[in-house]
Amino acid sequence: MALVVLAFDLLLAAALIWLAWQATRAADLFHAVVSFIVFGLLMALAWVRLEAPDVALAEAAIGAGATGALLLSALDRLARRPRRHAPLYEPGTAWGFWLPAGSALLAMLTLAAWNLPAPGLGNEILASLSASGVEHAVTAVLLNFRALDTLLEIGVLLLAAVVIWALGQAPPPLVPSMPSPALPALGRLLFPIFVLVAAYLLWRGSHGPGGAFPAGAVFGAGGILMLLAGARPWIRSSEHGPWRLILSLGMAVLLAAGVAGTLSGQDFFQYPKGTAASFILVLEVAAGLSIALLIFALYLRGKPREHGSWGAAE
Amino acid sequence: MSALEWIGSLLVFAGIPFIFLGTLGLLRFPDVYTRLHALAKSDNVGLGLVCIGLGVQSGSVALLLKLVLIWVLMLIASATAAGLIARTALARGLRPWGT
Amino acid sequence: MYLSLTGVLFVLGLHGLFTARNLLRQLLSLNILTTSVFLLFVVLARLAEPLDDVPHAIVLTGIVITISTTAVALALVGRLAGRTRDDDAITAGDPRGDAE
């Protein structure tokens, strides 16, 4: 049995290396992007093998799913342009440099990594878990022990959306050259399932792998699917609508939770005694909602248009 | 081994040739349409058998239902994806093999 | 074994980043580079006794940050491509060279 597992690991590693090579070297950009998406999916398998189910969920939903959708839609726009045949790579002496340099770097890193005792913080987590308000260690780290990181992380997501809006209007939605009746049907069928799965993941976060990030990503991916299936993006950039507020909700609520600690005379982000569980639940819901909409907003690649301006060319 | 485990293993092994043949078809068939044909049909059967086999083997009804749900979702997704690919290929002017 | 995989992916990503002339490809390489670092974190978590969950949380944070940066970069690539109508011409130039 151990042999089978080892063979599986070796196969997985070989596939990952091959896909990474394809993603960076394939002559065709489409080929490279697809390799990268498959790379992400296999990476999720690797995370499972390394006993990191939370990371696997996030990788599958965000790393492969949402990033893949982003890359493909960007690629589609790029590929429509007439292409001048510029050299894809610098010609010439690259190998003479890369082979020795790469091997040296590889040897150094491996040597360093093998020397790691990896003490880890497992015992510290176990000792503090009961006081954190949740049973699942990763959620405890994300929303209690290292909540400051999570606040900044949602901030990065919101910031990215703001930057993308700042850069200009979203391009008009894609129109498939031969519309298929199956796709909208699929969208209608799957969207409720997406919502269901997202809610389930959110609820699960307190005691098992799951939580706001995978849940938000799944929800956001559902939105992207609806968009692909021909739905109009329902987010508006208007200052009057609620969308900007909902997008910023996650970060605002996290900030408020942080400040609440300071205002009550404790540390920043210190939840009042005994309320950590309810605090974390509220944070998860707000963060999950914002993450879903933010991932959707990132996919639009620009400030959503106002009503009625869809026909206008860029 | 109990009877359940035997039945489960049997189902899983029954599924493997379908997946193998589907993959063989993907690699060896001449054009997009025939390849899709091979993949969408035989892989789905193979996957179904493997899922049900694993579910039976586990001996838990909840797990079996979850695996069947995964299979159904895969069926829907692969049918839609195959349709989309075929339509795109047609729209780009690829003629089916032999016509 | 996964430790070695980290090293190989890191070198591949670095190699891709410096030799690719196309922006999208550089972005893919950068993503692979980042993934290799995440892999190191998770392997470390796995080696620890008992299993250490802090790196998992760190990698989750990192994945969200990576999609944000990727999205911003893609939006910029799209703007630039829209202006010059030629994606292969838009390269970041020789990364080791001097600006202007």
Next chain:
Amino acid sequence: MSLGPVGPAILFALPLAAAIVVFVRPRWSVPVALAAGAVQFAVALALLGVVLEQGAWRQSIGGWSAPLGIGWRLDGLAAALLLMTAAVGLAGAVFHASRPPPPAVVPDPRFFWPLWLFLWGGLNALFLAADLFNVYVALEFVSIASVGLIGLAGGAAQAAALRYLLATLLGSTIYLLGVALLYGRYAALDFALLAERVEPGLVPAIAAALMTLGLLLKAAIFPLHFWLPAAHGRALPAVSAVLSAVVIAAAYYLLVRLWFGPLAPLLGTGVATLLGLLGAAAVMWGGLLALLQRHLKMLIAYSTMSQFGYGLLVFPLAAAGAVEQAWTGALVLVLAHGLAKAALFLAAGAIVLRHGGGRLDALGGDQAGVLIAWVAFAIASASLVGLPPSGGFLGKWWLAQAALATGGYLWLAVLMAGTALTSAYLWRALQAALRAGGETAAEAPALSPALGLCALLLALGAAALGLAAPMLARLLDAVPGGPG
């Protein structure tokens, strides 16, 4: 409630909260941003007083102590940089609010305000951070905000923004790899905890090399400077100011924080000399390139690259034994550079608006409306060159003392040569103003005097820094952990 523990929370939360408000209700942008800026300036000033009085402290977050929890650390250096950030942030905000609206380009100029406040919040988070991974997240936050702000200038600036983004992402990834190695070795991310545990060895050495490489790329130290000039030269004036003055200083701050904190046991003569040589090369090469520029803003951008080279001289001088003087000198230099450089970019912004372009040979002639800006430019130049009693003079003086005390004549020569180059290129810029027959923007907008005044106040701040020598010496006195 004393200001001590509350101050950092305000500095962290206020700009981010203001950014959200401004994003949701763009109409309130200017008043909200200016009010938040003013409050932050006041809080940063008060915190500086508290640090002077009580010394440095660490406060934990969420009630968890290291290694599980994260902390904030406030010492003299952090307080000084927070105050500098507040000064540049506020001046930049006033400048941007009183300039005529930028020409209609594709990007939406109203997004300047949320991005500005986000950047400010990210910088504050970075200066407060005392945890390696928290630093990574804050660095990415700052990078994305910077990219957005650069991209606001449209056109060629967006290409520069993309190149900056790729460079800075590569830098953070390399840095993160170093963090992973350190974590695997010591199971700690907190600066203080790591400082206790790190000892010379293969893993910490590789980790230190990686983190340093990543940060050098972000600080645009020679030869990793390729992305800087275009990104800083093409952005809007307020954006150039904050990028050159504070964002680069943030990467440099981390470098110093690490090498004089957790990595101190590894700082041998070899490493220190290598870093010093890189700094020396940056001073010379950046100065030479600045001398060759034809465009005012590009000249100032290359000057940034040159000036941060001085900062690296702290390593060889400290390793040779003159820890206190080198440390104080380099950091005063960074503070003085921040204020002076922001003043230069803001002044240049006003001047470019007046003349409709920034080519040096078109800046002469009628200077109506930008006289104050030129005065600010001259004062800031004086500080950058190091004329007494400016902050630049004080910093160079301390560095020179350190070089003399340790017999580092090479470093002394770099200081002298760099000063000569600085005076040469800044004189070229000032000379341009005195020439006759410049150009005036076709429809020259009436420029608010506030533009020049912002620059002037910053320049005066840089100049006055030299008068605060005793206070600065006391503030920066506590070297976190001298190299062994």
